[in-house]
Amino acid sequence: MKYSILIYATPETAARFQGPEGAQYLSQWQPFIKALTDAGVYITGAGLQPPDTATTLRFNGDKRLVQDGPYADTKEQLGGFYMIDVPDLDAALEWAARTPRLPGQAFEVRPNLPAAGN
């Protein structure tokens, strides 16, 4: 089954990215992706620029409404995600638990819908 692991962070956590802690955190990602790839479970993933770089597109009927800022006006914001193919939820949770992390981050594990045509 394919799962997406969505990585959320509070603004305080996001602020840590700037300092030396952030550099150390980011350096953990390459070996982690390698571990996922070596295990044959990695599909894709990306880290995202901070929420203040986001632009949200909505529709009022057919009329486009473009707004500055992220979709969800919540404290915790999506900071990145990766997608894996593993047998079950426990396996997905196990990988999620190994994800490089900073204090205050949370990981949402969501099964993907089966791809169309399957």
Added chain:
Amino acid sequence: MSEAARRAVERAARDSRARLLAFLAARSRAVAASEDALSDAFRAALENWPRHGVPDNPEAWLLTAARRRLIDTARHEKVHALATPELIAALDEARVMSGDEMHAFPDERLKLLFVCAHPAIDAAARTPLMLQTVLGLDAARIASAFLVKPSAMGQRLTRAKTKIRDAGIAFEIPRSDQLPERLDAVLEAIYAAYGSGWDDIAGADPRRRGLVTEALELGALLVRLLPDQPEARGLSALMLYCESRRDARRGPDGEYVPLSGQETTRWSMPMIEQADRLLREAGLMGRIGRFQLEAAIQSVHAQRARTGATDWESIALLYEGLVRIAPTVGARVGRAAAAAQARDPQTGWALLQQIPAEAGAGYQPYWALAAHLLDRMDRPDEARAARERAIGLCEDPAMRAFLLGRA
């Protein structure tokens, strides 16, 4: 003939339903669809067996019928079409086994118990899910035991089953490094079923009392399925000790009788002996745990039936151990009560004061003990205030009457 056939269906439903469901659900991960398929299979058996005779292997017949139905459902379901090839392959295994190997048809109920108490399942749904899938209780009966509307309970159960299927929760025995934690959740869920009956000390609601039997049954099943896990035995022992005193908790007019005032001749000695045996067996495995300690505390209380006295020193010591591994508010209040009995009310009071206010605030036994200790320390005004809080937090009319009688 038809009477014999009907009885055979009933017997299969009673003895094999949970094993058949666990087998089908473990392979399809579709608990609700497996339940439906199994219901259809039992319905077909009621029609078919009286006419054509009871098959040599009723379980194999039911499994084949349910499997066919489940595959049909999977084929018709568009969204979860992906599961179909795996499902058919997995269930083919069932067909192979429908032959001679059927007698060795594996018991997957333990996996089902672990799925029901999986941390990814809403905690409020775990016990109900167990009661429904493993014991076959209907949602209305479970709802009344947990004091929620049947429709709400139905939704909670449906949501949990959908989550198992769509989130891909595996039917697996957890790896040994995860087993203790996952087993705890199973034990908690079973104990919650027991608690739903126990809280109702009044026994005023017969439907609530009913779940006690179910909890004991689940506990006994877990001991059989996990014979080398001492905590499974600990939980069964704990429930049996509590259950042994059910009749004694009420006076002739239905009034509440606290443990210290109970007539031990009204305790069930067979239950106490069974609990003693389970606890002894658990102890031989050399791995202590929360439920064994709680059972041990109750076993000391049970000894009053033989010795005529309560060994509060031992109880206080056991509570020390319990608070160390499971510092729940219940354990901490128990420790304070035991220390007050073993030594003096001041010692108990000091321990009670260590409990964070927010933890004790809504916990009835905290205030009942506070009132009792303040009385013994000759602080009547504070005792009265504490007693009022205890009375206000009472759910049980008999307990309320008991506390009012002391006021």
